[in-house]
Amino acid sequence: MLPMTQHVNRPRVVVIGAGFGGLNAAKALARVPVDVTVIDRKNHHTFQPLLYQVALAVLSPAEIASPVRTILRGAPNIEVLLGDVTGFDLQKRLVRLEGMELPYDYLVLAAGATHAYFGHPEWEEFAPGLKTLEDALEIRRRVLLAFENAEREVIAHRSALPLTFVVVGAGPTGVELAGAISDIAGRHLTKEFRGIDPRQSRIILLEGGPRVLPTYPENLSASAERQLKEMGVEVRTNALVTDIQQGIVSVGKEKIPAAVILWGAGVSASPLGRMLNSPTDKAGRVMVQPDLSVPGHPEVFVIGDLVSARRSNGQQVPGVAPAAIQMGRFAARQIKQTIEGKPREKFEYLDKGSLATIGRSRAVADFGRWQISGYFAWLAWLLIHLLFLIGFRNRLFVMTEWAWAYFTYNHGARLITDPMDKEPSEKKARAG
Amino acid sequence: MLPMTQHVNRPRVVVIGAGFGGLNAAKALARVPVDVTVIDRKNHHTFQPLLYQVALAVLSPAEIASPVRTILRGAPNIEVLLGDVTGFDLQKRLVRLEGMELPYDYLVLAAGATHAYFGHPEWEEFAPGLKTLEDALEIRRRVLLAFENAEREVIAHRSALPLTFVVVGAGPTGVELAGAISDIAGRHLTKEFRGIDPRQSRIILLEGGPRVLPTYPENLSASAERQLKEMGVEVRTNALVTDIQQGIVSVGKEKIPAAVILWGAGVSASPLGRMLNSPTDKAGRVMVQPDLSVPGHPEVFVIGDLVSARRSNGQQVPGVAPAAIQMGRFAARQIKQTIEGKPREKFEYLDKGSLATIGRSRAVADFGRWQISGYFAWLAWLLIHLLFLIGFRNRLFVMTEWAWAYFTYNHGARLITDPMDKEPSEKKARAG
Numbered sequence: 001m002l003p004m005t006q007h008v009n010r011p012r013v014v015v016i017g018a019g020f021g022g023l024n025a026a027k028a029l030a031r032v033p034v035d036v037t038v039i040d041r042k043n044h045h046t047f048q049p050l051l052y053q054v055a056l057a058v059l060s061p062a063e064i065a066s067p068v069r070t071i072l073r074g075a076p077n078i079e080v081l082l083g084d085v086t087g088f089d090l091q092k093r094l095v096r097l098e099g100m101e102l103p104y105d106y107l108v109l110a111a112g113a114t115h116a117y118f119g120h121p122e123w124e125e126f127a128p129g130l131k132t133l134e135d136a137l138e139i140r141r142r143v144l145l146a147f148e149n150a151e152r153e154v155i156a157h158r159s160a161l162p163l164t165f166v167v168v169g170a171g172p173t174g175v176e177l178a179g180a181i182s183d184i185a186g187r188h189l190t191k192e193f194r195g196i197d198p199r200q201s202r203i204i205l206l207e208g209g210p211r212v213l214p215t216y217p218e219n220l221s222a223s224a225e226r227q228l229k230e231m232g233v234e235v236r237t238n239a240l241v242t243d244i245q246q247g248i249v250s251v252g253k254e255k256i257p258a259a260v261i262l263w264g265a266g267v268s269a270s271p272l273g274r275m276l277n278s279p280t281d282k283a284g285r286v287m288v289q290p291d292l293s294v295p296g297h298p299e300v301f302v303i304g305d306l307v308s309a310r311r312s313n314g315q316q317v318p319g320v321a322p323a324a325i326q327m328g329r330f331a332a333r334q335i336k337q338t339i340e341g342k343p344r345e346k347f348e349y350l351d352k353g354s355l356a357t358i359g360r361s362r363a364v365a366d367f368g369r370w371q372i373s374g375y376f377a378w379l380a381w382l383l384i385h386l387l388f389l390i391g392f393r394n395r396l397f398v399m400t401e402w403a404w405a406y407f408t409y410n411h412g413a414r415l416i417t418d419p420m421d422k423e424p425s426e427k428k429a430r431a432g
Numbered sequence: 433m434l435p436m437t438q439h440v441n442r443p444r445v446v447v448i449g450a451g452f453g454g455l456n457a458a459k460a461l462a463r464v465p466v467d468v469t470v471i472d473r474k475n476h477h478t479f480q481p482l483l484y485q486v487a488l489a490v491l492s493p494a495e496i497a498s499p500v501r502t503i504l505r506g507a508p509n510i511e512v513l514l515g516d517v518t519g520f521d522l523q524k525r526l527v528r529l530e531g532m533e534l535p536y537d538y539l540v541l542a543a544g545a546t547h548a549y550f551g552h553p554e555w556e557e558f559a560p561g562l563k564t565l566e567d568a569l570e571i572r573r574r575v576l577l578a579f580e581n582a583e584r585e586v587i588a589h590r591s592a593l594p595l596t597f598v599v600v601g602a603g604p605t606g607v608e609l610a611g612a613i614s615d616i617a618g619r620h621l622t623k624e625f626r627g628i629d630p631r632q633s634r635i636i637l638l639e640g641g642p643r644v645l646p647t648y649p650e651n652l653s654a655s656a657e658r659q660l661k662e663m664g665v666e667v668r669t670n671a672l673v674t675d676i677q678q679g680i681v682s683v684g685k686e687k688i689p690a691a692v693i694l695w696g697a698g699v700s701a702s703p704l705g706r707m708l709n710s711p712t713d714k715a716g717r718v719m720v721q722p723d724l725s726v727p728g729h730p731e732v733f734v735i736g737d738l739v740s741a742r743r744s745n746g747q748q749v750p751g752v753a754p755a756a757i758q759m760g761r762f763a764a765r766q767i768k769q770t771i772e773g774k775p776r777e778k779f780e781y782l783d784k785g786s787l788a789t790i791g792r793s794r795a796v797a798d799f800g801r802w803q804i805s806g807y808f809a810w811l812a813w814l815l816i817h818l819l820f821l822i823g824f825r826n827r828l829f830v831m832t833e834w835a836w837a838y839f840t841y842n843h844g845a846r847l848i849t850d851p852m853d854k855e856p857s858e859k860k861a862r863a864g
Binding site: 063 | 469474475492493494495499501512513514515566580584586625626627825832836844848849
């Protein structure tokens, strides 16, 4: 059966990646006379800004993710393909996947970024990062199991393990994670354990640079650090991590034992960027023309976290969701205009400000000249994230979950599920 | 630190399993002067009657499961332990776990049942059953991937794979699964695929016996079969499965190719039952005294799906949630009365009727002389399951999800998540 409304003679656009960039490119192409194939390794778009709330059991995966098919089902010219891209042939205009090749007239590469461990990939096992729903569920499992194991020690031996959580990196993700662990330990779990007191947990946030939230203005960094300390988080700046092993973080000669280690320190561009055989920067991001196309290939666009683009003031366009959304729409418009015989434009990033949340009622917001901290920054963060969350259904459920968690101090999603955990023998080994 | 409100001289009750039986025993013991330890392999109680809705992506795990700690946090004399029981010493009154032993004065064993493959454990890999949240998420992954892979074939080769789902066993779980697949294929996915038509899927329900829902009255079995056929499910009774391999179910000499095979055919008692070294029936259920205690050990109770108990009319007490709940409360009352020097009672199961749901607006209900089918049976099923779901929060969210799915024909939780799927190389292998 042929795709229902796709046409043989219309230009074919392949979009790789259904994150903020790819999804917005596809949506904008719904009104353009082209046939679109959206490829992603997952069947769902993830609203990454709220991933840490899945990791800390406030929200469920289905509340911050929607199937890509569902999001795009209203567009009859768009088909969705679950698959892994393995390479390109830019001369023949082909995308290669396992067992198949897809021809394109236009390619939009929006494959995003993944964790980077500063040349130490072996650290990942001991200090998971937070990019996917699977990462979030793994972090949730480790954090909740740490409390369970400590309680178990008290019941077995009438002695408590010291419970220390270390978060490496004080960018927005690291700050969110540290704050959320403080929330869960300090309020939500206190009535549920008989042997341990979760409020006695230590939460250490390690930052290699001189201040938390290094991309924010200095006064907001100072405010964020103050808010973290009020929540009981030990903030250590200029603390460069030199080694990570099972349960131990090294900062120079100091070894910090930790029940759970989380990674919020670095990202690197998807390896698909380098497969274009076009110049990349040292983080693997593709250097593009002002219209976001690859040099020599005006039919190939790279957008989102995978691109190295400069603003007219010379600054790098940041790897944030609003930039990816703007780039996606921009690339779609360039394709439309090229089909119509119009010239290309120059991408210009419109910075609407940035927000970082720290914990219950705590955040910082930078809207250029207007900078706020604390409760009102947190309210702004809440409203903006509800507004941009995809799907009315998700907004409804997340709003209800947040209201529930805020007023009852009770997280709704505190489940440890582990598909790898089917063999009783494995289970025992892990629990022991 | 010693447990806060537990007392050295009070009798210690160990409850193994936080299903319907164990949880209700523990709750009833909250008002008895004993110290209680509840042990489970999971950190959550699962509302098993709605598991199939997690498997078919109507509900999220957090909507039908709650942490055991949260459910019991109001009872200061109860502590919760995440762990695997490895054995017992009934003489010394000890429960053994990996790395520890727990003494008890009273033991309540409520470890439940697991899948049974009629002596063919190798079938499990190809035909997963439905007992835990992990099972439900695995079934969800297989069903959704089947549609994704079929769409992928159309895009790659312009030819569609035949999409067949086989459910083995037409007890309540098999009937629910078959009906729910029909719902998802027939309504929810139709607008989302361009190459395949999910409505063309075949759903085959195989039952070894002469009728579906064999424990129900014959007229309700006939009604259920009629309702299944109206939904497009091919019902085949007297179809005994003789072999299962990757993608192939054999019924005698006939081989049925299937994209997904699901198991709803049999359960067997937890192996912990046999570890008591007391007589069991052939399904591994422990034979108990009229007060549900183990012969020779009045301090050890076995309840729920793990027990072989008879009603005064000689019938077996069925392995259903209401029986487990009644047994849990009964065992707690026996412990209380023994402490008070009162004699033991005889357990009597009160049968309030049974309901089996088939699909949207379809069900059968058996309340003894009052038997109903179709829409009103389905409404009764809905109300009763909302009522018995633990926690106001879950009821609120499930009610909202059901209303949403009913009116929009749009399931909310259609996410494929797979923690094992971290290596791109593995992923490619699986997708290929």
